[in-house]
Amino acid sequence: xxxLDEARLDQAIEFLQTVDTAALxxxxxxxxxxxxLAAVVATCELRHAALLVFPExxxxxxxxxxxxxxxxxxxxxxxxxxxxxxxxxxxPLTELDVRSMRIPAAVPDGRECAIELFVLLVPPGxxxxxxxxxxxxxxxEAHAALAVGRADRLAISALRSIFSDHGWMRxxxxxxxxxxxxxxxxxxxxxxxxxxxxxxxxxAPGDYPAIVEAHRRHSIAPANRLLTxxxxxxxxxxxxxxxxxxxxxxxxxxxxxxxxRLAELTGTDEDGLGRLLRFLTSIGxxxxxxxxxxxxxxxxxxxxxxxxxxxxxxxxxxxxxxxxFGHFIYAVRTGREAFDHVFGEHHFxxxxxRPELSELFDSAMASSASMxxxxxxxxxxxxxxxxxxxxxxxxxxxxxxxxxxxxxKGVLLERPHVLDEARAAFAAAGxxxxxxxxxGDFTVxxxxxxxxxxxxxxxxxxxxxxxxxxxxxxxxxxxxHSRLLIVERLLPEDRSPSLAFxxxxxxxxxxxxxxxxxxxxxxxxxxxxxxxxxxxxxxLDVYLLTAEKTENGGHAQR
Ligand SMILES: C[S@@+](CC[C@H](N)C(=O)[O-])C[C@H]1O[C@@H](n2cnc3c(N)ncnc32)[C@H](O)[C@@H]1O
Numbered sequence: 001x002x003x004l005d006e007a008r009l010d011q012a013i014e015f016l017q018t019v020d021t022a023a024l025x026x027x028x029x030x031x032x033x034x035x036x037l038a039a040v041v042a043t044c045e046l047r048h049a050a051l052l053v054f055p056e057x058x059x060x061x062x063x064x065x066x067x068x069x070x071x072x073x074x075x076x077x078x079x080x081x082x083x084x085x086x087x088x089x090x091x092p093l094t095e096l097d098v099r100s101m102r103i104p105a106a107v108p109d110g111r112e113c114a115i116e117l118f119v120l121l122v123p124p125g126x127x128x129x130x131x132x133x134x135x136x137x138x139x140x141e142a143h144a145a146l147a148v149g150r151a152d153r154l155a156i157s158a159l160r161s162i163f164s165d166h167g168w169m170r171x172x173x174x175x176x177x178x179x180x181x182x183x184x185x186x187x188x189x190x191x192x193x194x195x196x197x198x199x200x201x202x203x204a205p206g207d208y209p210a211i212v213e214a215h216r217r218h219s220i221a222p223a224n225r226l227l228t229x230x231x232x233x234x235x236x237x238x239x240x241x242x243x244x245x246x247x248x249x250x251x252x253x254x255x256x257x258x259x260x261r262l263a264e265l266t267g268t269d270e271d272g273l274g275r276l277l278r279f280l281t282s283i284g285x286x287x288x289x290x291x292x293x294x295x296x297x298x299x300x301x302x303x304x305x306x307x308x309x310x311x312x313x314x315x316x317x318x319x320x321x322x323x324x325f326g327h328f329i330y331a332v333r334t335g336r337e338a339f340d341h342v343f344g345e346h347h348f349x350x351x352x353x354r355p356e357l358s359e360l361f362d363s364a365m366a367s368s369a370s371m372x373x374x375x376x377x378x379x380x381x382x383x384x385x386x387x388x389x390x391x392x393x394x395x396x397x398x399x400x401x402x403x404x405x406x407x408x409k410g411v412l413l414e415r416p417h418v419l420d421e422a423r424a425a426f427a428a429a430g431x432x433x434x435x436x437x438x439x440g441d442f443t444v445x446x447x448x449x450x451x452x453x454x455x456x457x458x459x460x461x462x463x464x465x466x467x468x469x470x471x472x473x474x475x476x477x478x479x480x481h482s483r484l485l486i487v488e489r490l491l492p493e494d495r496s497p498s499l500a501f502x503x504x505x506x507x508x509x510x511x512x513x514x515x516x517x518x519x520x521x522x523x524x525x526x527x528x529x530x531x532x533x534x535x536x537x538x539x540l541d542v543y544l545l546t547a548e549k550t551e552n553g554g555h556a557q558r
Contacts, residue, residue: 001053001055001060001061001063001064002053002054002055002132002136004136005053005054005055005064005136006064008051008053008136008139008142009051009053009064009068009115009117010068011051011196012049012050012051012115012142012196013068013070013105013115015049015144015194015196016046016048016049016105016107016113016115017107017108019046019144019194019196020046020107020109020111021041021044021045021046021146022037022041024046024144024146024197025037025040025041027192027193027194027197028163028168028169028187028189028192028197028200029162029163029166029168029169030168031166032162040159040162043148043149043150043155043158043159044146044147044148044149044159044202045111045146045147045149046111046113046144046145046146047112047113047114047145047146047147047203048102048113048114048115048116048144048145049115049116049142049143049144049145049196050115050116050117050118050141050142050143050144050145050196050201051115051116051117051118051139051141051142051196052081052098052117052118052119052120052135052141052142053117053118053119053120054119054120054121054122054128054131054132054135054136055119055121055122056121056122056123056124057121057123058075058099058119058121061101061117061119065103070103070104070105070115071103071104072101072102072103072117073101073102073103074101075099075100075101075119076099076100076101077097077098077099077100078098078099078100078118081098081100081118081141082096082097082098084140084141085098085120085131085135088134088140089130089131089134091128091131095127095128096120096128096131097120097121098118098119098120099118099119100116100117100118100119101116101117101119102114102115102116102117103115103116103117116145118141120132139195139198140199141199142195142196142198142199143186143196143198143199143200143201144196144197144199144200144201145200145201145202145203146200146201146202146203147203147204148202148203148204148205151183151204151205151206151208153208153211155204156183156185156202156204156208156211157211159202160185160202160211160214160215163187163200163202164187164218168189169187169188169189169200170187170188170189170218170219171185171186171187171215171216171218171219172186172187172188172199172219173186173215173216173219174186174202174212174215174216174219175212175216176207176208176209176212181205181206181207182203182204182205182206183203183204183205183206183207183208183211183212184201184202184203185201185202185204185211185212185215186199186200186201186202186219187199187200187202188200233322233325235283236317236318236322237318237322238276238279238280238283239280239285239302239314239317239318240314240315240317240318240319240322241276241318242276242280242285242302242314243302243311243312243314243315243318244315244318245266245268246266246304247262247266247277247280247302248295248299248300248301248302248303248304248306248311249303249304250262250265250266251286251293251294251295251299252295252303255292255294256292257292258291258292259273259274259277259291259293262277262293277293280299281293284296284298284299285298285299285302286299302314307370308367308368308370308371309367309370310367310368311367312360312363312364312367313364313367313368315360315364316360316361316364319360320339320343320357321339321506321509321510323342323343324337324338324339324341324342324343324509324510325338325509326342327341327342328505328509331508331509332508335508336512337508337509337510337511337512338509338510339509339510339511340512346511346512347510347511348415348461348511352415352417355417358417358418359421362393362394362418362421363394365393365394365396365457366393366394366395366396366425367396368540369393369396369397369400369456369457370396370400371538371539371540371542372397372400372456372487372538372539372542372544373397373400374536374538374539375397375400375401375485375487375538375544376400376401376404376405377404378536378544379452379483379485379544379546381401381404381405381408381452383451384405384408384451384452385407385408385409385451386408386409386410386411386449386450386451386452387401387402387405387408387409387410387411387450387451387452387453387454388410388411388413388446388447388449388450388452388453388454388477389410389411389412389413389453389454389456390413390442390446390453390454390455390458390470390474391413391414391442391455391456391458392412392413392414392422392454392456393414393418393422393456394418394421394422394425395410395412395422395425395426395435396425397454397456397487398410398412398435398454399425399426399429399431401454402431402434402435403429403431408434409434409435409436410434410435410436411435411436411438411447411450412435412436412437412438413438413440413442413446413447414437414438414439414440415439415441416439419437419439422437423437442458442470442473442474443466443469443470443473444473445473445477446473446474446477447477448476448477448478448479449477449479450477450478450482451479451481451482451483452482452483452484452485453474453477453478453482453483453484453485454484454485454486454487455470455474455484455485455486455487456485456486456487456488457487457488458470459471459486459488459513459516459521459524460488460489460503460507460513460514460515460516461507461511461512461513462511462512462513463512463513463514464524467524467528468524468527468528471484471524471525471528471529471530472528472529475528475529475530475549478549480549482549483546483547483548484530484546484547484548485544485545485546485547486521486544486545486546486547487538487542487543487544487545488515488516488521488542488543488545489503489515489540489541489542489543490515490516490517490518490521490541490543491504491515491516491517491520492517493517493518493519498541499540499541500515500541501515503515518532518535518543518545521545525547526550529549529550530547530548530549530550531547531548531549531550532545532546532547533546533547533548534546
């Protein structure tokens with residue numbers, strides 16, 4: 001056999017001799033430890049390592065095995081690998097004679113283990129050299145198989161979630177193998193250290209069509225995923241247009257409206273609107289039956305009466321931020337905001353001078369602030385008399401806290417143009433007399449006397465230097481027992497997925513701030529004379545951080 005194939009065969013043998021089920025699980029789901037790991041090990045077992053080789057004849061394979069004291073059984077046609085090679089290398093199936101054989105391999109603890117050897121014959125002069133070279137380089141067919149001993153629906157579903165929910169391995173197709181009477185689910189981790197771990201095959205006796213169907217739905221080929229991501233701007237616009245047209249409210253008040261009627265109501269072209277509705281259905285905002293559309297749970301969030309009501313955010317992302325993101329490269333090249341580059345002014349000044357935009361921004365902030373209503377549940381406000389919300393927008397969060405804590409009074413510090421809207425909202429809620437509205441600049445000074453200070457989604461708008469200034473202003477306004485509550489997304493310090501990654505580039509592009517890790521906030525706070533004392537998770541990957549002044553707090557950098 002080709003020396004590279006000989007070496008790859010040796011790697012497969014070594015893999016089986018050095019990796020057992022627990023070690024394999026430790027690599028693919030490192031979060032598992034102790035009892036959980038033992039429970040999974042009791043359910044499934046490393047059964048084989050697979051690889052694809054490219055000899056000129058079958059005799060070469062037998063010689064290579066014999067040299068290693070191994071003997072292969074009968075070579076059977078392999079349909080799945082043949083199809084995948086045909087797809088990857090644009091070759092007709094008839095050109096690809098792929099066979100597979102099982103080679104029992106002794107492993108140290110005496111488990112029943114095997115090498116699954118796929119063979120594609122590449123005789124001299126055949127036009128398959130590029131297939132062999134490509135596969136030897138990328139090893140796309142190499143995998144390890146875990147067999148489930150006593151299979152049942154619950155065990156397979158649980159294993160499926162354990163493997164894919166941590167974001168390390170992603171579902172990568174699967175099906176029912178009629179010949180062997182078993183269900184096969186594939187998982188992939190492109191970054192795994194050993195190429196045998198880049199693909200994992202979960203093998204279970206029996207037929208589980210619903211599980212296979214769910215697994216396939218979650219298996220999206222990388223090219224499809226990339227295309228979906230690259231066309232994200234189209235999705236932003238489609239959702240923004242739906243928000244602009246008020247489609248969610250219209251579908252609520254006209255539940256059985258036809259496309260023709262909806263086009264009439266929105267003043268749009270029937271064909272154009274129909275295609276927009278079809279796209280919104282494909283991304284899960286609507287469901288369609290007999291030409292009629294209904295909002296899904298996600299689509300309902302675009303209604304004006306939703307909680308959270310995300311319609312203003314959809315209009316903002318499809319409006320000014322859409323334009324600035326068109327120049328995102330400027331922000332990446334210079335480290336400065338593309339927003340200023342496009343609109344000629346910093347975000348907050350530009351919005352302040354345009355009442356319509358300012359109102360849209362404040363209502364967008366307020367609609368998502370409604371998700372932080374849990375603040376009053378996780379913080380003990382019983383001894384709190386005054387809550388100062390610094391840069392509190394139109395006061396949505398402060399209103400929620402005052403409603404939950406009837407004995408408390410509020411102070412809202414904001415820029416003058418935001419306060420009018422805030423006053424009206426407090427008046428409408430019947431609590432205007434419980435709040436003082438202070439027009440000011442938090443980099444210059446903050447009202448004193450608060451028992452609790454709030455900085456909700458303010459620090460992420462600014463660089464570290466300005467954050468230290470804002471924090472120092474708050475520290476000197478606080479009395480010794482005041483607490484500071486910070487509401488922000490946190491950049492994960494491990495591989496967890498989070499909305500914070502996207503919001504970090506949003507901050508870079510539009511305001512000149514950044515999202516930060518908990519460690520980064522702890523350091524910033526320490527530099528301003530605070531210590532981080534608690535952290536609570538809120539919805540939407542947002543956290544509530546509680547900080548208290550250290551002994552020299554308020555005397556740190558001013
Ligand atoms: C991202 S918004 C957050 C609003 C609110 N805290 C929330 O979480 O919904 C930031 C707020 O900071 C206010 N702001 C910006 N610069 C300010 C300054 N120098 N002094 C006071 N407020 C300011 C803005 O008007 C805006 O309402």
